[in-house]
Amino acid sequence: MSAPTPKPTSPLGEMTGPGRFSLVGHALPWLVIAAFYFLVDDYLGLGTQVMIWVLFALSLDLALGYAGIVTLGHAAFYGLGAYAAGIFSIHVSQDPILGHFFAIGVTALFGLLSGALILHTTGVTFLMLTLVIVSIMFEIGNQARGLTGGDDGLQGIRLDPIFGVFDFDLWGHTAYIYTAVVLFIWFVIAWRLVHSPFGRSLDGIRQNARRMRAIGTPVWWRLLAIYTISAAMAGSAGALSAHATKFVGLSVLSLLTSGVVTVMLILGGTRRLYGAFIGAAIYYIVQEWTAQISPYFWEFVVGIMLIATVLFLDGGLMELGDRGARLLGGRRRAGGGE
Amino acid sequence: MKRFIRAAGVVAALALPMASASADVVKVGLLADFTGAFAVWGSQFQQAIKAYQEVHGTKIKGPDGKENEIQFVYRDLTSAGPEKAKQLAEELVLREKVKFLAGFDLSPQAMSVADIATQAKIPTIIMNAATASITRGSPYFVRVSMTIPQHGAAAGRWAAKNGVKTAYTIVSDYAPGYDAENFFTKEFEKGGGKVIGSERSPQQETNYAAYMEKVLRAKPDALFMFQPAGSPSLAFVKAYIERGLKAAGIKLIGTGEMQQIFLPQFNDDAIGVVTSFHYTETNKNPENIALRAQLKKMFGQDADADIASVAAWDGTDLIYQAVAALGPSADGLKYVDFFKGKKLNSPRGPIMIDPDERDVIQNIYIRQVEKRDGKLVNIDIGQEDMVKDPWKLENPAKK
Amino acid sequence: MSAPMALSVRGLSKNFGAISVAKSIDVDLEAGARVGLIGPNGAGKTTFVNLLTGFIRPDAGEISLGGERIEGLKAEERVRRGLARTHQINTLLTEENARDNVAIAIAEREKFAWRMMRCKPQWRQCLEEAQARLEAIGAGAIGDRRVSLLPYGQQRLLEIAIGLALKPRVLLLDEPAAGIPSSETHLIHEALDRLPADIAILIIEHDMDVIFRFAKEIIVLFQGAVLMRGAPADIAADPQVRAVYLGRTVV
């Protein structure tokens, strides 16, 4: 061999791969969340809702973005989490933390079982199976009126103060902070997860499942693991929603819910984790804004945004930031040419 | 696009007086679906409210003689979940500082804001959501629309009294459907009739062939339906005719399915369908004539009043009267007390707010579809005066 | 008592409907073997590899790896027991750089890949080994480059590096030189020369230069069955083999 070995251009110890971020980049969303609390007091309900959607979109990013599981059934987990938390508070205990863990457990179990049944299929067949699952869940929710309240929704959720101290107030202070904390915990978990060897193997599976089998990866088990984790996370988002609104409507299980969360994620950008933040926030802001101009206008704008994102902005809105950074700082991510 | 522009104009028009507000502004937050599957409700509410404000002006003198401006703030629930209703209600209360909430086409939406209404002491006028128990959700809830049992029970009593011996029921598979089935059956059987079969069809159903076939085979005297107004109800009536149930002499009895707005979609086969309802569009009340004329004047010949318009009209009327009597900044409970026992001359006829339950007490009209001047119309063939919600009579409030 | 064969295949058969694509194939590879597998198009070479590696289930037959029966195992389980392969068509992770491609395989081998929390030291270890392995086959320079941007020859080298990174007992090279411009074939030749001596290697190749240069023994596959096995010189001289390659059927 004659070619001299050039020095690697990135330090070996660094985790390379998707979503390297500067400290400023990391701090920004959390500073915004904190600032929002102090500055825009009147919109805390909106802020809480957005954060719940962020968490939901984050859960989808793990399954869809990283592992490439194209699903339209994530509302099944979100809805199940919401109902589990709500029903737990009515029939078992009003402790919100306990109820939250119960909901996470239930959805994780459901994710495990349903994933075990369907994860051997791929493509449109898998898509269809997830769609069917969420449809069946919706019907159960509608008909099991004694448990879920059916079409009237689940009412009568009462919660004790968190740790016996922080009461869920009308102004939504507690709900906001509680949601922010839960989101932060999940975010840290997700961040570590996607940058772990496990996360890298998922990335590999998304790119080429056959290759991963050829290097000895138990593909089905890996997918099942991330599907279960993602389900638990979506269930956690559902539980937050039930606790923050003290109400669960049947629509949490609707196909539209699955659709909306997917739109948010794609809009923000998949496989970036922070894409979920941007996507959910932008979706909400644009919705509020356009709906005030003319309610019909909203659907139109969402449609156009989706089409434009797919055609011109593969990486979602986060891609815009990347492109800007590249313009400013030259090529950063691609390896040096020859 | 025209409508977008017009809507933008309205926003601008609403924004202008805000800038020059010298009069006290009383904001009313109106929550309804303007997009999605239930979009029609929002636009009907909105048109009626605008019509009312056009007729009565946006300013109303309070008891102190000062002018108050009534301003509606519209928010779209996008046919999404009730959590959206809750979030928007919070915003309206906290940010827009609305004095009243109003609207709510679907029951879950209304129920999800019960806590907010109670905690923030905001009188909340429910303009459609018809699940009977709603008004028990908050002492600040006042309903001007209807309850499902009012219709179902009256239909059952009418059928029993008018020669129907056996009936079959097909209701939509959701809470209001169960209520309708339950109260129709109860009253019908109390009057000596017998329900010989009952079905529940999926909420969004538009293919009723199998259900109609079952009814045809059971040969009842009448078929009682409860279907969401819109594509399911249209498809239901069409299937009834197509399948020959009408030819077989099975009478069709319903509630809201044959409202005037839907009649142009039927042909003469719909003649003879009987419905039990709280608003007959052709009634000659001066309020009704005024409302309908105003809508056509403002929104074109296609604009038509329905129960949403009537309820929105009455709800707005209540708010105007309350502000006139109590001023712009009375305590929430004071307003509610003002509403209790209030009688209104509604376009639908006389109504009263139940002093105990804050729910609407109203006449229920039994109408039949007939042809007049080449057009299908509902003609009253019977009437029950001032019907209280039967569900509440059956389930008295716990003290 | 001799040591078990690195790979031993007995009576491996597979039918697709009426077509028999593998007819009772017997093959043995001892440790360190360098065996070439040749045969005309449609002889069943790729099917054989897929049967060995578990991407296709055999109808009958036994496969043993170091004395352990593996025919009932899934593809990935066979890999973990030491049977690795490279692919004819590139199946690399095109969005990653070359080093990560290797490192992901190493993490899998070292069973780090179930670790769900960040574990810098282990991953660093994987990356270091990956870089070393790339250098070992003369591809140290491509570590940082995104796979989709690599020239084809380098991608094939990377395939081999990944195969080796799995520390296999047996490595199946499925047409490692296919589709490479002649200016780059020396890269593959050099890489093959440097393969560790203790690994048994079965190489499938159309390019006879590569086979005759590399293999110490050659198996000829024809119509799903082993036609002949012998030293390269004998194979080259055999009239039957010549006939097969000229397209005439041999009785």
Next chain:
Amino acid sequence: MFSFALTILLDGLSYGMVLFLISVGLTITMGLMRVVNLAHGSFAMIGGYVAGYLTQHGMNFFLAVGAAVIVSGLLGAVVETTVYRPLYRKGELAQVLLTIGLVFVATAGVTEVFGAFPYNVKMPEYLTQPVDIGFRTYPAYRLFLIAVGAVVAAVLWYVIDGSILGARLRAAVDNARMARAVGMNVNVLFTGTFVVGCGLAGLGGAIGAGVMAMEPSYALKYLRLFLIVVIVGGEGSFKGSLVAALALGVIDTLGKYFFSQAASYLLYAAVFALLLWRPQGLLPAKSAA
């Protein structure tokens, strides 16, 4: 008993035929272009609205249906050449999203132009009546649906199985790259197929409005059904979609008749079980896995 069974069969078939008419274009485009086209229902919806508008303004029903087919087809041509082309190279996810975006735009557009109310396609008087078919009276409309569906199915069968065009189509479904390599103008084939598929959807939407009513949410509301037909039948398989659509119609009718409480689950459960059993659908178009 016989007449009863026949009635259920007719009810099921007539419903299934509407599903077939609308879905057949989807199955061929999904098989041919490998695009997950969730917007397909929008073309049926536009066909329905066009027919509705024209019949309400006095046009003859059949002329109006013809116009609906043409408008849907033309719209299909426009959308295929502008929006779908770049999509063929993108992944499933991108396709799902873009086509959902189209659904939103179509829904908003229809609401804007025609309003939020359900929209009526006025049928000729004789189609709204029951007719005597020997053993009973039966809705003329449903017989009409069956007849149209059968004719379209027969024509398609002939074209796909018996003509050179069909052979090309099948070849392209099997292997688009190969078809391109042997000099087929795949772009024209794609556009042509797409246009025909959209036209058929328009036909199904227009004449099927009595079973699947026109409203702005139409495209989304029935999406599940169309997808079920396509995927259960096997992507790209014309016969599969015919079988699946008719089976779905009959199962749905039977379910409502005998287990009306569980009817909504029954269909989904059947689809779920079937897809676990045969992930490629009933009659997959591609020969090998």
